[in-house]
Amino acid sequence: MIGNWGSTGRPRLVLPDPPLQVGALVLRPWEAGDRDALAAAWADPEVAQWTAVPDGRGPKVAARWIAGGCRRRDEGLALDLVGVSVEDGRVLGEVGLSAFDVERGAARIGWWTAASERGRGVATAMVRALTGWAHGGPLALWAVVAEVDPANPASAAVARAAGYELLGEVQGQLSGGSMTDSGTIDRLAFVSRRPACGVTDERESAARV
Ligand SMILES: CC(C)(COP(=O)(O)OP(=O)(O)OC[C@H]1O[C@@H](n2cnc3c(N)ncnc32)[C@H](O)[C@@H]1OP(=O)(O)O)[C@@H](O)C(=O)NCCC(=O)NCCS
Secondary structure, three states: OOOOOOOOOOOOOOOOOOEEEEEEEEEEEEEEEHHHHHHHHOOOOOHHHHOOOOOOOOOOHHHHHHHHHHHHOOOOOEEEEEEEEEEOOOEEEEEEEEEEOOOOEEEEEEEEEEEEOOOHHHHHHHHHHHHHHHHHHOOOOOEEEEEOOOOOOOHHHHHHHOOOOEEEEEEOEEOOEEEEEOOOEEEEEEEEOOOOOOOOOOOOOOOOO
C-alpha cells in the first residue's frame, strides 16, 4: 500500500490545487451550471458508444450526477473533472480517474471531448495534465491505465499522444488498474507509469487549445 492513501483501502481524493491548466484549458470539478453541456455530451452517439454514460442521460440525470461528484471523491470512487475554456467557460471535455487499486497504486483514466471541440488537442491536453498530477500529486500513482476499444483508433491515438504505452490487447476486463480474465471484452490496455525519482516528463504538451 502506498503512503498517501487512507486506511479504508480507498484513496483520499482531493482536487488538484491549484487547478490544472494547459494553455487556454483549465480542469475543474463539474458544477450545476454544466448540466446542459453534460447532457448534450451524453447524447452524442460517439460518447455514448465509447464511454459509460448513465441510463436516462437527460438534464435531470446530468444534474444528479454532477451533484454526486463530491460524494464520489469523498468515498474514493472517482475524480471527475471537466475541461473548460479559460476564455469563455465553455465545456470542452471530460477526464476522470476511477477504479482505484490501493495495493498497486493504480487507477483507470477515461475521457471524452465535446463534438464541436475535437481535433485540436483537447483530449491530449486533459489526459496529459491529469496523468501528470496523478503520478506527481498527492495520489502518487504508480500506474494509470486506459482501456480503449480496438475499434476506436481516435482514442488509442489520444493515449499515445498523452504518453501512454500499449500494454497489450487483453481478453477480459481491467479492474482496479489490474487485469482480470473474467470477462470476454477485448480491450487495448495502455499504461502510463510514474517516472523514476525526480524525473519529470519534460515533453512539450501536444495541446493546441
Ligand atoms: C477520441 C476523442 C476523445 C478525441 O478527442 P480530441 O480532443 O479530438 O483528440 P486530440 O485532438 O487530442 O487528438 C489526439 C490524437 O488523436 C488523433 N485523432 C483524433 N480524432 C481522430 C479520429 N477520429 N481518427 C483518428 N485519429 C484521431 C489526433 O490526430 C491526435 O493524434 P496525433 O497526436 O498523432 O496528431 C473524441 O473523438 C471523443 O470524445 N470521442 C468519443 C468518446 C471516446 O471515444 N472516449 C474515449 C473512450 S476510451
